[in-house]
Amino acid sequence: MASHQNSELDRLDTRILEVVTEEGRISITDLAERVGLSKTPCQLRLKKLVEEGYIEGFAAILNPSKLGLDHVAFAEVKLTHTHEEALKSFNAAVKKIQEVEECHMIAGRFDYLLKIRTRDIRRYRxxxxxxxxxxxxxxxxxxxxxxxxIKEGRGNLLNAG
Structure with missing residues (x-):
């Protein structure tokens, strides 16, 4: 199926996205009721939203504290070179480090910002x-x-503008 721009989402699609963002495990019956559709049309719309890439997947949100992963650090990384080969090499390698939760290429005084979660400062070091x-x-x-x-996670992308 062809990919659509945000402007092509109708009110029902947007409502489905809002509900599953907050309650990823909601049943189709409950989702249909919440958005004002019958079960089959709701299920078809949800499937279409997944197929078209609006929904990338469903996952459990883990509690880092319960897992002993309370230490969060942000590392600013400056590269020696920023030619395409260097960027590709860095990008591929950083994806393999499980403690790196996020990696963003930055326009500014450094090249990348990494969010790193570990159990303590020793592990971070x-x-x-x-x-x-x-x-x-x-x-x-x-x-x-x-x-x-203070706030963590993706937030409500539909209202981010």
Whole structure:
């Protein structure tokens, strides 16, 4: 199926996306009731939203504290080179580090911003020193440690504008 732009989502599609964003495990029966459709049309719309890429998947949201992963650090990474080969090499390698939750290419005084979650500062130092610093084309890093997380997650992308 062809991909559509956001402007082509109708009110019902948007409502389905809002509900499954908040309640990913909602049953089709309950979803249909919440959006004002019967079960079969709701199921077909949900399937279409998945096929067209509006919904990339469904996943459990884990509690990092329960897993002993309370330490969050943001590493600014500066590369030695930013030619395409360097970027591709760095991108492929950073994806393999499980402690890196997010990696963003940045326009500014450094090249990448990494969100790294570990159990403590000692583990972070190990990940930074042994894994991140040895990634291809890394020239330098700078770390910012999160003192407290106020808001985390994807938020409501439909109202982000």
């Amino acid at each position: 190990h990940v930074l020193g042994e894994r991140i610093s040895s990634l291809p084309f890394v020239a330098s890093t700078s770390t910012n440690v999160a003192m407290e997380t």
